[in-house]
Amino acid sequence: MSILAGWKCRLVMVALCAASVTAHAEDQLAKVKKAGELVVGTEMQFAPFDFLENGQQAGFNKDLFAEVGKEMGVKVRFIDLPWPSVLPGLEAGKFDMVGGPLTVTKARMERYTYTLPVADATDALLKRASDSSLKQSADIAGKTVGAGKGSAQLDQLKAYVATLPKPPEIREYVDNNQAYADLAAGRIAAVANSMTNIAYVAKQRPETFAVVQPPFGAKVYFAYALRKDADSKPLADAFNAALVKMHNDGRLAALQKKWFGVAMDAPTTMPVPNY
The missing domain is CATH 3.40.190.10 (Periplasmic binding protein-like II)
Structure with a gap:
């Protein structure tokens, strides 16, 4: 191999390595920031979290994600789907996270990354x-x-x-x-x-x-879900940071009172599910 050919080969390898590093650095949070948009899959038949009012989205999720979007510096776009299609859509990468929200269970924690709880799901x-x-x-x-x-x-x-x-x-x-x-x-x-x-x-x-009354279920919480991979963790961390800030300044409780009629327990650390 000539010296010139050897240098060309090295340059190609360097370029490939740089591309690999860039691709690896492009985690889900980086992709969301780059796009300027957080895409959320949900079902708008789940009042008071998500529902349609005169053909327009309304509910707790719309208000909460608007606040989180402000904290993260991105817009939020919702995709409305029948519930059985939402989690498969997340796993297929059709959106960044699920805004259902989901009940936090042991089985689901093995499959998805959860945000901190936002409401009681008993x-x-x-x-x-x-x-x-x-x-x-x-x-x-x-x-x-x-x-x-x-x-x-x-x-x-x-x-x-x-x-x-x-x-x-x-x-x-x-x-x-x-x-x-x-x-x-x-x-x-x-x-x-x-x-x-x-x-x-x-x-x-x-x-x-x-x-x-009383409820028949075990004490459980509602939270939002992301894919369970290393790329999704930075996005979950950023979302949780925004939630903790809203918890501390009273915005989360205000939204709970608006949509649920009462402020609810929303732990700032993830509780261990009962089932």
Whole structure:
């Protein structure tokens, strides 16, 4: 090999190495900063977190992500999908994170990177306000109960009903609004969802719905999810830094009061899930 050819070869190798280092340095946070945009996958049928009002997005997530976007110096763009498509979309790299939010569970922590919690996700039952037969959670024995398809609330419901003497029939819904419509129409006896969600629904329609007390689920929290890889950790860290700042200056509590009716426990360190 000639001296000139040798130098050309070395230059090519240096260029390739530089490109490799640059590509490696381009983690998810760097990509978001470069694009000036944080892309979030969600389902806009999950009030009070995400829902459509006169065809426009409304809810806790819209307000919270707007504040986080300001802290990170980026815009936020939401992609609305049916819930069963959201987590596969995250894993396929179609967006940066999931704004569902998700219940924090041990199984999901092995598969996804979670942000810090933003709200209580303890599972409870919503019933018709006129249904005097459903005084406590155990009264769903032998009845028909709805829950979100592919949700952690469905998993909690299945575990709970297995302890009842006569397990109820469980009907799975892709759209929570359809579950609530079936409940109002008397086609099912109750809907299992997080206390946060059903308390909001009952507050909006007190003549139609009521919450069964106490909740039947274990104490769990809602948080947002990212892919579980090294590239996503800097983005999760930046998001969490913004959340802690909002926790400390009262913005998080203010948003909770606005959308949930009450400020909720939101730990600034990740709690160990119960299941």
